[in-house]
Amino acid sequence: MTNTVTTFADLNLAEPLMRAINDSGYTHPTPVQAQAIPLVLKGGDLLAGAQTGTGKTAGFTLPILQRLSSNPAAHPRAGAPRCLILTPTRELAAQVEESVKTYGKYLALKSEVMFGGVNINPQIKALRSQIDILVATPGRLLDHVGQKTLDLSSVEILVLDEADRMLDMGFIRDIRKILALLPRQRQNLLFSATFSEEIKSLADGLLHNPGFVEVARRNTTSELVSQSVHMVAQKLKSHLLSHLIKLNDWKQVLVFTRTKHGANRLAEKLNSDGIPAAAIHGNKSQAARTKALSQFKDGTLPVLVATDIAARGLDIDMLPHVVNFELPNIPEDYVHRIGRTGRAGSNGSAISLVDSEELQHLKNIERLIKTQIPRVTIDSFVPPTHIPAEAPRPPRPQQGQKRHAPANRPQGQAAKPRNPGSSNSQGSKTPGQARPSSRPQAKPEPVKYLSEAARHQAMPQPALFSPKPPARRGK
Ligand code: AMP
Numbered sequence: 001m002t003n004t005v006t007t008f009a010d011l012n013l014a015e016p017l018m019r020a021i022n023d024s025g026y027t028h029p030t031p032v033q034a035q036a037i038p039l040v041l042k043g044g045d046l047l048a049g050a051q052t053g054t055g056k057t058a059g060f061t062l063p064i065l066q067r068l069s070s071n072p073a074a075h076p077r078a079g080a081p082r083c084l085i086l087t088p089t090r091e092l093a094a095q096v097e098e099s100v101k102t103y104g105k106y107l108a109l110k111s112e113v114m115f116g117g118v119n120i121n122p123q124i125k126a127l128r129s130q131i132d133i134l135v136a137t138p139g140r141l142l143d144h145v146g147q148k149t150l151d152l153s154s155v156e157i158l159v160l161d162e163a164d165r166m167l168d169m170g171f172i173r174d175i176r177k178i179l180a181l182l183p184r185q186r187q188n189l190l191f192s193a194t195f196s197e198e199i200k201s202l203a204d205g206l207l208h209n210p211g212f213v214e215v216a217r218r219n220t221t222s223e224l225v226s227q228s229v230h231m232v233a234q235k236l237k238s239h240l241l242s243h244l245i246k247l248n249d250w251k252q253v254l255v256f257t258r259t260k261h262g263a264n265r266l267a268e269k270l271n272s273d274g275i276p277a278a279a280i281h282g283n284k285s286q287a288a289r290t291k292a293l294s295q296f297k298d299g300t301l302p303v304l305v306a307t308d309i310a311a312r313g314l315d316i317d318m319l320p321h322v323v324n325f326e327l328p329n330i331p332e333d334y335v336h337r338i339g340r341t342g343r344a345g346s347n348g349s350a351i352s353l354v355d356s357e358e359l360q361h362l363k364n365i366e367r368l369i370k371t372q373i374p375r376v377t378i379d380s381f382v383p384p385t386h387i388p389a390e391a392p393r394p395p396r397p398q399q400g401q402k403r404h405a406p407a408n409r410p411q412g413q414a415a416k417p418r419n420p421g422s423s424n425s426q427g428s429k430t431p432g433q434a435r436p437s438s439r440p441q442a443k444p445e446p447v448k449y450l451s452e453a454a455r456h457q458a459m460p461q462p463a464l465f466s467p468k469p470p471a472r473r474g475k
Helices: 015-024 031-041 056-070 090-103 121-126 138-146 163-168 172-180 197-206 234-248 260-272 286-297 331-338 356-369
Strands: 046-049 083-086 111-114 133-136 157-160 187-192 211-214 225-231 253-256 277-280 303-306 321-324 348-354
Touching: 015 056, 015 090, 031 046, 031 056, 031 211, 046 056, 056 083, 056 090, 056 133, 056 157, 056 187, 083 090, 083 138, 083 172, 090 111, 090 133, 090 286, 111 121, 111 138, 121 138, 133 138, 138 172, 163 172, 163 187, 163 197, 172 197, 187 197, 234 260, 234 348, 260 277, 260 303, 277 286, 286 303, 321 331, 331 348, 331 356, 348 356
Parallel strands: 046 187, 046 211, 083 133, 083 157, 111 133, 157 187, 225 348, 253 303, 253 321, 277 303, 321 348
Antiparallel strands: none
């Protein structure tokens, strides 16, 4: 799609919205905003390929606010929202509703957010008055439907935000139940970072003659994100991480672990090393998750340890450091993880602590991003001589076993970045090879060491989204 819109003034947004945009300090619409806003204002359905960080929230929120405020409800009723925005996680729901409030602050529209893990009674009370925009996670929304506290028969606009994540998290049945409760005549907007067969089939059934928008992830080139790998035995990782945090005096670092249990253990270990850290994952109460996130955002908590699921959709601006305590099984998740740093023009570092058992995952990632990530050693790191015995680790699922794997992507999409011919794993012995460990080591993969200059070479953007929209249906 060609796009000539370059300023917010070109988008024909109402004055109260322009004032709110101005207050937010935005000077220009992001690409997804420039493309999506005119389409949504026209009232048609939309299929958008955009991830967190692209400005997608304002891309749908601004035109929705405009449409709702310029067409007041014919028969406003308590507990019957006119716009329903579904998100996969509680954190994302809270962030989206915050954006609705921010951009709608000069309008008389009312919004609420509803998710599980918190007392339902205040939500029931809120539903006794009129709500224009409801942002919710699917489970709690259906709880309200079951309790007859919510009426979905007035929904004029439906948004599925991060639809691929919702499917990954097993929400498809809930989504279908919700769709069945909505009026047939409505506007549908579907946002997804990736485009699997499952998403295509959801889009086919949901969208009518949709407009299509696709944008690349914002600011994820390697000039902004410096990537490195430290080869280190699993049981030394927490020691190396403490060392790195102290050595570099890191003030804000998001650490990814593979399991909830691992996240807890690591946060405890960092705390015992005098580094304030909190774990954030699905077994934590909503109050604990919200508190950890807000302390991390305001800079009072330097380390947040998260699983991939918990970290989804988190909007943390200008994150300086991301650490992969374990590499993800799905190579695309690496790209998602490191996309959280180097945002908004600031530099960031993405450091992966890699045990020799993870070398195959590393190879798969490097194949996807078509870049060899430099191996780096920390000479000042002296591993402790006495390490308490580790609890047995859960077996590692093989790629594609646990979650909806990229194998389901449309043909041609995954094949390109995964070209095995791009592997460049031959070369000299790694200077940063794992230090001696008591665990039997798999035969180390020889890897090439890259110079400091090469660390900053451009990282090509892997194709995460199908270049083509699904077959369009007539109305
Ligand atoms: P999102 O992709 O919606 O999660 O937005 C990511 C971040 O971009 C948020 O912190 C927004 O405040 C910010 N943002 C959204 N639109 C713009 C814009 N036009 N200019 C600058 N920043 C923006």
